[in-house]
Structure formats: structure tokens, C-alpha cells
Amino acid sequence: MSTESKEILVGESSQAKPEKKTIVLMASDGDEFVVDVDDITNQSEMIRNLISDMGGTDGLQVPLLNVTAPVLAKLLELFNVSNKNDDDEEVTQKVKELMEAELNMMIDVLGAANYIEATSFFDLSCKVLADKFKGMSVEEVREFLNIECDFTEEELQQIHAENAWAFD
Amino acid sequence: MDRMFATKSKVSKVKFCRSEPLEESDRISSLPDAAIHNIFSFLFSNDVVKTSMLAKRWRYLWASAPDIFLDDEAIPTSDRESGFVRFVDGLHRHHKAPEIKRYYLRLQQPNNSTFAESWVQFALARCVKRLFVNVVSHVPFRMPSCNSVRRMKLKLRGGDLVLPAAGGFTMLKYLALSEFRLAGNSVLDVNSDYCPLLRSFSLKNCSGLIGLRVDCPDLEDLCIRQCLDLDHLIVSGANIQTLSVEKSFTDRRPTSLVKITAPNLQTFTWLDRIIDNFSAGEFRSLRVAHVYLEIYYYEDTNNAQRFFQYLASAENLQLQMRCFWVCLKSYSVLPCFSS
Numbered sequence A: 001m002s003t004e005s006k007e008i009l010v011g012e013s014s015q016a017k018p019e020k021k022t023i024v025l026m027a028s029d030g031d032e033f034v035v036d037v038d039d040i041t042n043q044s045e046m047i048r049n050l051i052s053d054m055g056g057t058d059g060l061q062v063p064l065l066n067v068t069a070p071v072l073a074k075l076l077e078l079f080n081v082s083n084k085n086d087d088d089e090e091v092t093q094k095v096k097e098l099m100e101a102e103l104n105m106m107i108d109v110l111g112a113a114n115y116i117e118a119t120s121f122f123d124l125s126c127k128v129l130a131d132k133f134k135g136m137s138v139e140e141v142r143e144f145l146n147i148e149c150d151f152t153e154e155e156l157q158q159i160h161a162e163n164a165w166a167f168d
Numbered sequence B: 001m002d003r004m005f006a007t008k009s010k011v012s013k014v015k016f017c018r019s020e021p022l023e024e025s026d027r028i029s030s031l032p033d034a035a036i037h038n039i040f041s042f043l044f045s046n047d048v049v050k051t052s053m054l055a056k057r058w059r060y061l062w063a064s065a066p067d068i069f070l071d072d073e074a075i076p077t078s079d080r081e082s083g084f085v086r087f088v089d090g091l092h093r094h095h096k097a098p099e100i101k102r103y104y105l106r107l108q109q110p111n112n113s114t115f116a117e118s119w120v121q122f123a124l125a126r127c128v129k130r131l132f133v134n135v136v137s138h139v140p141f142r143m144p145s146c147n148s149v150r151r152m153k154l155k156l157r158g159g160d161l162v163l164p165a166a167g168g169f170t171m172l173k174y175l176a177l178s179e180f181r182l183a184g185n186s187v188l189d190v191n192s193d194y195c196p197l198l199r200s201f202s203l204k205n206c207s208g209l210i211g212l213r214v215d216c217p218d219l220e221d222l223c224i225r226q227c228l229d230l231d232h233l234i235v236s237g238a239n240i241q242t243l244s245v246e247k248s249f250t251d252r253r254p255t256s257l258v259k260i261t262a263p264n265l266q267t268f269t270w271l272d273r274i275i276d277n278f279s280a281g282e283f284r285s286l287r288v289a290h291v292y293l294e295i296y297y298y299e300d301t302n303n304a305q306r307f308f309q310y311l312a313s314a315e316n317l318q319l320q321m322r323c324f325w326v327c328l329k330s331y332s333v334l335p336c337f338s339s
Helices: A006-011 A037-043 A045-054 A069-084 A089-101 A103-115 A119-133 A138-144 A153-162 B033-040 B045-053 B082-094 B110-125 B298-310 B324-330
Strands: A022-026 A032-036 A061-063 B067-071 B102-107 B130-136 B151-157 B160-162 B174-191 B200-215 B221-227 B232-236 B242-246 B257-261 B267-271 B278-280 B288-294 B316-322
Touching (some): A022 A037, A032 A037, A032 A069, A037 A069, A069 A089, A069 A119, A089 A103, A089 A119, A103 A119, A103 B033, A119 A138, A119 B033, B045 B082, B067 B082, B082 B110, B102 B110, B110 B130, B151 B160, B160 B174, B278 B298, B288 B298
Parallel strands (some): B102 B130, B130 B151, B151 B174, B200 B221, B221 B242, B232 B257, B267 B288
Antiparallel strands (some): A022 A032
């Protein structure tokens, strides 16, 4: 088979047969994502280990029970940014933008990165999030993260008293 | 069924029937504890403790966080001294993690430094793996032996550093000491009993270190910079790849001695005086040598000439010399470089 028009081979879905090896990631809702083996193993330790345990990539389908399709799509999009750039600047910027625009999506992506053990991307996302609420008051953090306070006023006072050393 | 290609160059668009998450819902609380702990690892401990007030899910999460970051400048307390001490004591008292991954202690108020030892003891009792201590001090800091630390960085401005005479650090792989003074005229013997697994060792800006003997089988990198009292340096290691000595042998002393046995050395940096008593084994794998010599005395030119013999196999030599003209006049200092 001719390999001249790589662009088309990569872009056309069904009969595409790229030279590169691929595997299929299945989102929790059953959607399938075909990903380049090098790209995904570059990021995910879990998939790297899985491939080495299975002894190859042929026909490999990886069900990701905790990750929905939109989240997986966003995660793969960010992996692409990360794989394309040598330093983390560009991908950090993208994660920040995502956090500002859609915080819940950003946290879901962070959770998915943790789930598939994409350690460096996960660390980077954690840092972006931590930097955001560094120095915020408890109320500000709660509001920023949409956390509902399920303590009674009494309980709050009790925690405050217990941890007076921290809140003086 | 949706199919999608994620390649280096593009992600093809797929239409999703997206089940929009409720914008108001709280996603972070459903992350596993370990993931939240990882977010905590980028915060100073006061911000981490504060999360106990967020909601029930967060009540005790902070107390099992494996990373502790303490800094008396960055953590605002009612006052930098007693308030900070109360904070650290409270944190230690309530902290429940059986093992600490990283313990970072930065004390810029000299009065706080009297607590540094006992606080580090807390971390050691919790089998700390990475220890960073940066203290401005007016009292000695005694670092005890320990079997858990993998990575250790100590920076002590002011007080003396007292390292354990026996025992050592059985799991230590990475050691960096800077801005410290060793009590008395000390000889530091870092050998395979003291740090059997050491791979990287750096000493910077230190005084009171008269002799340094390094002999660790796994050591790969050794950097010695501005250890101003250094007189004896004996380095030996089959795995040493980079060795750098800078501005340490500044005074000319008749007793000075340097002996290097590093057959697999690849990068050698010597930005220092060439002392009379310098010897080295063959550097068979030497690739890069970076040398800056200051030649003050007539004998130095002889020493320099002998010194260059060791570098003969370097593929890449960067050489700077002061008083170069003297050498050219008196001797032909440079030997032939084969590569």
C-alpha cells in the first residue's frame, strides 16, 4: 500500500491504516478513541504497563470506566499539546484557560489523568489548580470550587477551636 | 460509534452528545484522597490545614497529606516567631500520616532556628523520604543519622552543621549541602558505609571543611564549589561521570592534596588553582574538560603542564588561563591533544 499521502491516511477514519501503531481507548459511555501508541504511552504509565503486560498492542482496547467521552477527548487534546511541545509552558497555559472557562471539566480531566497515571500532566494540572487557590480564604476556596459547606455553625466553631493553632 | 484519531498532528472532530455537567456541582470532592493530596503538595501547609473547614469530606484530609511545607516567611501567622512555632507544633501534633514523603522547612527568623532540630526529628520519626532544610541560624544544627531519607538538601546560614560521626544515611541518593560551616576543622568521609547508595553529591559555599574523602560505588555526580578551607580532596568512584571543583583551593598551602580516581569520568570541570600535589588516574572516557587556571607562581606552570596530561583524551576542551603569556614564554604548557 502506498504510504505517500500520510495526511489522508491519518485523517480518514475507517479505512485509514497509519504506519504508526494505535490502540483503542473506550470511554465510560462506550465511545471509542483511536490513539497513537507512542503518544499515549509517552503520557500514561498505566497504559504503558498494560501494553507491556499484554505483550503488544494488537487489537488492544482499553476500557476507561471512570472517564466520559468529553473528558477523554479534552484530555487527549491536551496530551497532543504536551507531546508537541518540549517544555510545559504551552500546555500549562491551555490547562489554565480550561480552568478559567470550565472548572468542572478541568477537574474531571485532572481526575482522568490521575486514573490513567499520566503523572507529569497530572502534576502540572494539580499545580495550576493549587496556584489558583493559594492564599484564598476558606470561603473563597469554597466558592471557587463549588463546595457546599455541610457543617453546622457549631461544628465550624468546634473545628476552629480545635485548630486554633492554625487559624489565630 | 464515534471514532477518533488522536495523533501527534491532529485530533479529528467528533460530535458528542454531551451530558453537560451541572456547572454548580462540586467535582473536586469526588477525587480520590491521593489526588487531593497531590494538589496539596503544591501548597504551603497553612493553606492545606485551612481545607479542614471546607466541608465534611475535607475535615481530616489535610492530616494525612504526605507533604509538609513550612516557611516562616510565606506562612502568615500573628507573629513570625511564637505564632509560627505554635503553628508548626500544632501541625505536628495533629498530623496523622505514618510516612512523610516531603518535608520542607525554611526558617528565616533566627529565633525559630532553635526548633529546627526537633522539627526535623519529627519528620525523621515519620520516615521522611525527601528532606529540605533551609535555615538562618545562630545555633548548631545536628543532623542525625537516618535510614529513610532518599533526597536531602541542607542550607544553613549562620550556625554550624554537625553531621553524624557514625551511622550515616543508608538510603540517601541525592545530597546537597550549601552555605554551611562545619564545626572545628573537619574531615568529611563520605564512603560506602556512610552513604552506600549516594548518586549525586554537591557541596557549595562552605567553611570549616578541611578534608573531603568521597568513595561511593554508585556516585555519578560530584560538585564542590567554594569550599574555602578545603585542603585535602580524595575522590574515588567507578561510576563518577561528572566532577566539578570550583574556587575551593584558593590559598596556596604546602599541605594541599588532590587525588582523583574516576576511570569513567566524562565531564571534568576544574575552575581552581592547580595545587602541587595533584594526582589522578587515567580518564579513559573523558569527553568534556572545562578548565580555568590562575597562574600566580612559577611552579604553577609546571603543575599546569602535568595537569594537562590528564586531559589529553578530552574530545572537547575549554581552557581559560590568567597570566597565559607567562606560560608561553617559559614553557610550552599544552601537550598534544589526541582527540
